[in-house]
Amino acid sequence: MIDFHCHIDLYSNPVTLVDQIVQKGVYVLAVTTTPKAWRGTNAVVGNSKRIRVGLGLHPELVAQRHSEVDLLCSLVPEARYVGEVGLDGSTPHRASLALQEEVLRKVLLACTSYGGRILSLHSRGAVSSLLGLLTAHPLAGVPVLHWFAGTPRELQRASAMGCWFSVGPAMLRGQKGRELVAAMPRDRVLTETDGPFARKGKDPLMPWDVIDAESTLADVWELPVEQVRATVLANFRRLAVTGPQADPESG
Numbered sequence: 136m137i138d139f140h141c142h143i144d145l146y147s148n149p150v151t152l153v154d155q156i157v158q159k160g161v162y163v164l165a166v167t168t169t170p171k172a173w174r175g176t177n178a179v180v181g182n183s184k185r186i187r188v189g190l191g192l193h194p195e196l197v198a199q200r201h202s203e204v205d206l207l208c209s210l211v212p213e214a215r216y217v218g219e220v221g222l223d224g225s226t227p228h229r230a231s232l233a234l235q236e237e238v239l240r241k242v243l244l245a246c247t248s249y250g251g252r253i254l255s256l257h258s259r260g261a262v263s264s265l266l267g268l269l270t271a272h273p274l275a276g277v278p279v280l281h282w283f284a285g286t287p288r289e290l291q292r293a294s295a296m297g298c299w300f301s302v303g304p305a306m307l308r309g310q311k312g313r314e315l316v317a318a319m320p321r322d323r324v325l326t327e328t329d330g331p332f333a334r335k336g337k338d339p340l341m342p343w344d345v346i347d348a349e350s351t352l353a354d355v356w357e358l359p360v361e362q363v364r365a366t367v368l369a370n371f372r373r374l375a376v377t378g379p380q381a382d383p384e385s386g
């Protein structure tokens with residue numbers, strides 16, 4: 136199983152969670168919301184082979200923490216995965232959109248100058264602007280759009296640009312999410328939870344709850360769950376093997 140977008144450091148007990156992830160054999164991309172959390176999260180993860188840590192600065196935090204973009208850029212040489220970064224144009228965050236764009240531009244430039252990175256991107260309410268920035272920085276790496284909620288037309292544009300998608304149980308609960316995933320290129324789909332923000336009832340989704348996303352995919356793709364899991368795993372391996380690499384001497 137693969138949880139390609141999970142905030143391990145924000146669960147109540149990250150150390151126990153890492154043990155459980157290892158025990159269950161889930162591959163996890165542990166994204167961070169601020170670059171200050173990157174080293175600490177790496178320390179918690181230790182050398183667990185299946186867990187990687189993304190270097191992030193969440194767009195919802197940019198209004199308060201935009202100055203941390205310099206720290207993020209200075210850590211890019213050490214990071215293979217960059218996320219969670221992106222844009223949020225929803226009502227509470229629209230006011231900082233110009234600042235968010237400026238921050239994301241810096242992040243994409245830094246990624247470009249180090250040969251590209253694998254990016255986990257937030258795009259709520261700002262898909263067009265995000266795709267515009269990605270188009271302007273074609274060598275920033277491989278964009279993986281997490282919890283995509285744009286229009287079918289925006290999805291088409293993102294697919295044509297070569298974007299990947301990570302989809303989770305919360306996104307796939309509604310008809311809109313299911314219709315979007317049906318139109319995504321199957322060979323560029325990964326699973327995620329976005330836990331602990333995304334929930335299952337009153338509890339946060341756990342990385343192994345991607346099983347719920349797998350069963351929705353099985354439904355939509357009309358395939359057995361085992362085949363869905365194998366497809367997602369093959370996608371993930373292809374991304375990990377052929378995607379941009381970090382500097383050989385670092386993480």
Ligand SMILES: [Zn+2]
Nearest residue numbers: 140219329332
């Ligand atoms: Zn997230």
